Structures are given as structure tokens and as C-alpha cells.
Amino acid sequence: MVVVVGARQVGKTTLVEHVLGNRWDTVTFDPFQDIGNARADPDLFLDNHPPPLFLDEIQYAPEVVGALKRRVDKRRRTPGQYVVSGSQQWEVMRRLADSLAGRAVFLDLEGFSLTEATGQGKAGHWLKDWLSSPERFLAAPPPRLSPPFPLLEQLWRGWLPEAQSLAAGSLGVFHQAYHRTYIERDVRALGAVDDWHQFDRFTRLLAALSGQEINYRQLGRDLGLAPTTAQRWLRMLVATFQWFENPPYHGNTIKRISGKPKGYLADTGQICFAQAISTPRALESHPLLGALFETAIAGEIRKGAGLLPTVPRVFHWRSHGGAEVDFLIEFDGRLHPIEAKLRSQPTRSDASGIRAMAATYPNARFAPGLIVAPANRFHQVADDVFVLPWDTAPGPG
Numbered sequence: 001m002v003v004v005v006g007a008r009q010v011g012k013t014t015l016v017e018h019v020l021g022n023r024w025d026t027v028t029f030d031p032f033q034d035i036g037n038a039r040a041d042p043d044l045f046l047d048n049h050p051p052p053l054f055l056d057e058i059q060y061a062p063e064v065v066g067a068l069k070r071r072v073d074k075r076r077r078t079p080g081q082y083v084v085s086g087s088q089q090w091e092v093m094r095r096l097a098d099s100l101a102g103r104a105v106f107l108d109l110e111g112f113s114l115t116e117a118t119g120q121g122k123a124g125h126w127l128k129d130w131l132s133s134p135e136r137f138l139a140a141p142p143p144r145l146s147p148p149f150p151l152l153e154q155l156w157r158g159w160l161p162e163a164q165s166l167a168a169g170s171l172g173v174f175h176q177a178y179h180r181t182y183i184e185r186d187v188r189a190l191g192a193v194d195d196w197h198q199f200d201r202f203t204r205l206l207a208a209l210s211g212q213e214i215n216y217r218q219l220g221r222d223l224g225l226a227p228t229t230a231q232r233w234l235r236m237l238v239a240t241f242q243w244f245e246n247p248p249y250h251g252n253t254i255k256r257i258s259g260k261p262k263g264y265l266a267d268t269g270q271i272c273f274a275q276a277i278s279t280p281r282a283l284e285s286h287p288l289l290g291a292l293f294e295t296a297i298a299g300e301i302r303k304g305a306g307l308l309p310t311v312p313r314v315f316h317w318r319s320h321g322g323a324e325v326d327f328l329i330e331f332d333g334r335l336h337p338i339e340a341k342l343r344s345q346p347t348r349s350d351a352s353g354i355r356a357m358a359a360t361y362p363n364a365r366f367a368p369g370l371i372v373a374p375a376n377r378f379h380q381v382a383d384d385v386f387v388l389p390w391d392t393a394p395g396p397g
Contacts (some may be wrong), residue, residue: 001068001072001081001082001083001084001100001103001104001105002080002082002083002084002104002105002107003058003083003084003085003086003096003100003104003105003106003107004016004083004084004085004086004107004109005085005086005087005106005107005108005109005241006087006108006109006110006241007087007110007111007240007241007242007266007267008087008178008181008182008185008186008240009160009161009162009178010109010110010111010160010161010241011109011161012056012085012086012087012109013028013056013085014161015109016054016056016083016085017054020052020054020083023052024052024053024054024083025049025050025052025053025054026053026054026056027049027053027054027055027056028056028057029055029056029057029058029059029060029061030057030060031060031185034061035061036048036049038061038063038064039061039063039064040063042061042063042064042066042067043067043070045064045067046064046067046068046071051071051080051081051082052080052081052082052083053081053082053083054082054083054084054085055082055083055084055085056084056085057085057086057087058084058085058086058096059086059087065096065099065100066099068082068084068099068100069099069100069103072100072103073103076103084096087186087240087241108241108306110159110241110266110299110302110303110306111158111159111160111161111266111267111299112159112160112161112164113125113159113299113300113303113304114145114147114154114300114390114391115145115393115394117147117148117154117159117164118145118146118147118148120145120393120394123393123394124307124394124395125300125303125304125307125394126142126304126388126392126393126394126395127300127301127304127305127307128304128307128308128394129142129394129395130336130370131305131308131312131329131331131332131336134336134367134368137395138368138386140395141378141388141392142392142393142394142395142396143392143393144389144391144392144393145391145392145393146391147391148164150280151293151374151390152280152281152283152284152289153168153280154296155268155269155272155280155283155289155292155293155296156171156268156269156272156277156279156280156283157171157269158175158267158268158269158270158271158272159267159268159269159296159299160178160267160269162174163175163269168279168280171269172273172278175269175270175272175273176273178270179203179270179273179274182240182242183196183199183200183203186240187199187236187240193233193236198223198225199233201223202223202225202230202233203237203242203274204274204275205219205222205223206219206234206237206243206263206265207265207270207271207274207275208271208274208275208288209263210263210264210265210271210288210291210292210295211262211263211264211290211291211292211294211295211298212262212263212291213260213261213262213263213316213318214234214245214260214261214262214263215260216230216231216234217230219234234263241266242265242266242270243263243264243265243266244263244264244266244298244302245261245262245263245264246261246262246263246264246298246314246315246316246327247261247315247316248260248261248262248315248316248317248318249315249316249317249328249330249335251360251361251364261316262316262326264294264295264298264299265295266299267299268292268295268296268299271288271292271295272292275288289342290342293340293342293374293390294326294340294342296390297326297327297338297340297372297390298326298327298340300372300390301314301327301329301338302314305329308331310331312329312330312331313329313330313331314327314328314329314330315327315328315329315330316328317337317353317357319356319357319360321356323352323353323356323357324353325337325338325339325353325354325357325369326338326339326340326353327339327340328357333365334365334366334367335361335364335365335366335367336366336367336369336370337353337354337357337358337366337367337369337370338369338370338371338372339351339353339354339369339370339371339372340371340372340373341371341372341373342373342374343373343374343375344373344374344375344376345375346371346373346375346381346387347381348381348382350371350373350381351369351371351381351382351385354369354371354382354385355382355383355385358384366384368384368385368386369384369385369386370385370386370387370388371385371386371387371388372388372389372390373387373388373389373390374389374390374391375387375388375389375390376389377389378392
């Protein structure tokens with residue numbers, strides 16, 4: 001089996017149908033209607049839909065999972081029997097991962113990366129090239145992409161596929177509909193919210209906190225919520241692919257560094273909607289602009305890392321003295337520090353966090369550091385620290 005999961009509107013169904021064409025039987029489940037009597041009698045449903053079979057929105061028919069397991073177990077040596085997709089990680093991942101261990105491959109799908117938005121997604125991603133061999137990357141840095149929109153407009157639009165082609169005047173309606181559909185279908189299906197007005201305020205507050213360390217107690221206090229409620233709601237946003245967190249990196253100096261995770265909303269367009277930012281121009285002097293850029297780079301790192309057969313671990317680092325590194329990627333025994341800076345001409349001072357971290361861990365194996373910025377060229381700003389344009393293309397290899 002292949003299981004494709006991800007947030008609403010990232011293109012799961014479109015991707016699967018593009019790959020499979022019209023060669024497979026397809027069933028899309030519904031939260032209100034029991035399609036094909038699948039929930040009531042999953043075995044009879046599968047009898048009527050033999051493989052190869054694509055089951056879309058599987059979270060609305062979790063009863064089918066057990067029946068799928070029994071059938072796959074009878075034909076363990078026959079690959080490509082079923083493809084399933086879904087939007088809710090709790091339902092899809094918990095049931096499928098527990099029931100189908102060793103029987104299924106799981107693919108996480110997100111919104112577009114910048115390379116995909118420019119039509120070059122098949123070429124890969126610069127992060128894959130960087131992690132594979134920083135030294136080779138430095139010897140021949142790849143060229144830049146030609147993004148379809150200027151930086152501020154791309155941040156304002158976000159990365160959902162449909163948002164790339166809509167007229168600017170329609171984006172507000174699109175993001176409003178997305179937010180409403182997410183709450184009314186995905187969140188309600190999980191049944192973990194008893195005050196929808198407060199939950200809406202909670203999601204808007206999180207949008208303003210994207211790119212910051214998360215204090216669950218303070219998060220609840222700001223809205224008059226119990227810390228346990230705030231943490232439960234945050235876990236629900238993680239489960240539905242709307243919120244991602246990078247844990248802190250400790251190494252061997254736990255007492256000297258922060259222990260809080262750093263969180264990011266999945267889509268910068270949704271942040272702009274939540275903060276009532278109506279045009280890209282309104283971003284020029286907005287206090288969240290730097291956080292929006294960091295959120296976009298966090299997404300690029302997740303999407304690029306997902307292309308690797310072994311997905312690397314991503315952390316953040318912050319000392320009690322204030323030095324910080326936005327992203328620390330652990331891969332093949334090396335630490336790859338990356339900073340996101342919204343400056344066209346980063347300087348040596350922008351590498352201070354990377355240099356402070358290297359000094360804190362003198363025995364660690366560090367790769368050269370990167371400062372990802374809206375710069376016009378790749379260049380060096382400090383010993384083993386380089387500026388990488390945010391719109392760097394994948395390498396030729």
C-alpha cells in the first residue's frame with residue numbers, strides 16, 4: 001500500500017490521479033454519507049471494489065483500515081494493491097501506522113516548494129544537494145530560479161497550489177474559505193473543541209507567533225485557556241498538518257540553552273489572512289515580515305528534506321545569552337546550521353549565531369553554515385559561513 005497524507009488542498013488527490021491516470025477504481029469518502037456502505041460493512045465494500053483501488057479521504061471511513069489489513073496480509077507479496085490518502089494525521093497515521101506496519105509506504109505531502117512553484121520540481125531541491133555534499137555545493141553553487149512572483153507577493157499568497165494561479169483580488173476569499181472549511185470539516189471531525197470562537201482566536205494568535213519559541217503556559221494565559229487545553233489544541237493543529245515544530249538542540253550543554261520548541265504555521269498565506277494583511281504592499285513595513293520569511297524558509301527546509309531517502313532531523317538552537325540559530329539539521333553525523341535573514345546584503349554580524357554555536361560545541365562536526373536571504377548572489381561572509389539566495393535552483397546533479 002501507499003498512503004499519501006497532508007493538509008487540505010495541497011494536491012493529494014490531484015497527484016495520485018495524475019500518477020495513476022484512469023486505470024484504478026477510485027472511491028472518495030464523505031464525512032456525512034457512508035459511501036458504498038463502507039463504514040457499516042467494510043469487507044463487503046472491498047469485495048465490491050477489488051484492487052487496484054484508490055481510497056481518497058480515508059479518515060472519513062476508518063472502519064475500512066482493519067479490512068484492508070486483512071486483505072493485504074493474504075497477498076503480502078503483491079505490491080501496488082491500494083493507494084489511500086487523507087488529511088488528518090491522527091486518524092490516518094495512527095490507525096494505518098499501527099495496523100499496516102511493514103505493509104505500507106507513507107508519503108507526506110505539503111504545499112509547493114519554490115522549485116515546484118516555478119515549474120522545476122522534478123529537478124529536486126537545493127537542500128538535498130547541500131546535505132549530500134556541502135563541499136561540492138560550495139565548489140559550484142547552482143543558479144537562481146525565476147520565481148513567478150516577487151518575494152513579498154509570494155509570502156502573501158502562500159504555497160498552496162491553487163493560490164499560485166488565482167487573481168490577487170480572489171486570494172482573500174480563497175484563504176477565508178480554506179480556514180472555514182478546515183475548522184468545519186477537519187477540526188469538527190476530531191471532536192476535540194468545545195468553544196469554536198476561542199479556537200478561532202487561538203489559531204489567529206498562533207499565526208502571529210509563527211517563528212517563535214512556544215511557551216504552552218503563556219499561550220493559554222493570553223486567551224484565558226488552561227495550559228492543557230492550549231497544548232491539546234496545538235497538538236490538533238499538528239495532527240492536521242497546519243502547525244510544525246522544531247525541537248531545541250541540546251547536545252551536552254542542556255543548562256546553557258533554551259528548551260522550548262520553535263513553531264511555524266504551515267502556510268504564509270494563511271498567516272497573512274489571519275492577520276488581515278490585504279495586499280503584498282502592506283507587508284513592507286509589517287512587524288511580522290521577518291517571521292513570515294523565516295516561516296517560508298522553514299517550509300522550504302521541510303520540503304527539501306522530504307526528498308531524501310533518510311529524512312534528516314531539524315532543530316533550532318538558542319543560548320540563554322541570546323545567540324541563536326534558526327535551523328540546525330543533523331544529517332550523516334554532521335550539523336548543518338542555517339539562518340534565515342530578510343536582508344539583501346547580509347554581513348558578518350548575521351553569522352554571529354552560527355559562530356557562537358560552533359564555539360559552544362567545539363567537538364561537534366559542523367558543515368559550513370548558510371544564511372538564506374533575498375540576496376542576489378552566493379558569497380562568503382565569514383569563516384565557513386555563506387549567503388545563499390532564497391531562490392536558489394536545484395543543482396545539476
